[in-house]
Amino acid sequence: MWRRVASLSSSVSSSFLAQTASRLNTWESLTTGIAQQAKGVIAPKEKTPFITFVLGGPGSGKGTQCIKIVETFGFAHLSAGDLLRREIASKSADGAMILNTIKEGKIVPSQVTVKLIQKEMELSYNHKFLIDGFPRTEENRVSFERILSEWQSQIGVEPNVVLFFDCPEEEMVKRVLNRNEGRVDDNLETIKKRLTVFQALSLPVINYYSEKGKLYTIKAIGTEDEIFEQVRPIFAAFEQTVG
Ligand SMILES: Nc1ncnc2c1ncn2[C@@H]1O[C@H](COP(=O)(O)OP(=O)(O)OP(=O)(O)O)[C@@H](O)[C@H]1O
């Protein structure tokens, strides 16, 4: 168990690690758990997974609000961008391709990103997931749903909640240029490309979930705390049922 928790340290926030390590209402690995259940090795999971997708343009404040959601509601935070950056740092076989794609503000092939997310979910002992910056495209969405459908008996094929941080472009550009975290895509040239990709590829996904009645739109302007006051009631409403 400790080996698995420790392996998350490079990609997951320390608050999530602490929370994961301390939570004893463990939720077994999704796929291995189900496979073991099929073999009759372990009992069924006690808790049904609760999946939230966190969407919004570059710099809209997704990561910032995810930290607050983790602190307040005890979710596991899986940032697709952070997982991809970890692949680059680990010099994995896909690292160079991922770096070029991120520099260009484009979208990494879904099978790469979905595999990374799936692995983190399998490693987690939490049952409540914030999947940040994913799905960015229809291809991302369908790819992830395909995975979920393999586990359908347990969790269904759709997320429970989709958050959309709706922020004016001018504000997003300002925030990204002030971010100062040394990201290769935090420059004006890449931001313009990312905004174009967001409009063309990500907005259709947001519209899809709006039509499904899953979308919660947050006006992502104001202070971080003011924005969180729009987020808080969404999760508070689910707290009794989700645990
Ligand atoms: N409400 C806010 N007002 C001002 N600055 C903010 C606000 N929320 C976040 N920021 C700052 O804006 C920058 C971008 O925020 P954040 O990294 O959370 O955005 P993001 O949506 O995760 O972006 P990306 O998609 O590029 O990862 C950060 O430097 C963050 O501190």
Ligand SMILES: Nc1ccn([C@@H]2O[C@H](COP(=O)(O)O)[C@@H](O)[C@H]2O)c(=O)n1
């Ligand atoms: N589903 C995703 C998510 C991200 N990317 C690539 O990573 C870049 C940074 O993502 P952030 O969420 O940290 O902003 C993004 O611009 C993409 O290049 C991706 O391909 N697919």
Ligand SMILES: [Mg+2]
């Ligand atoms: Mg982010």
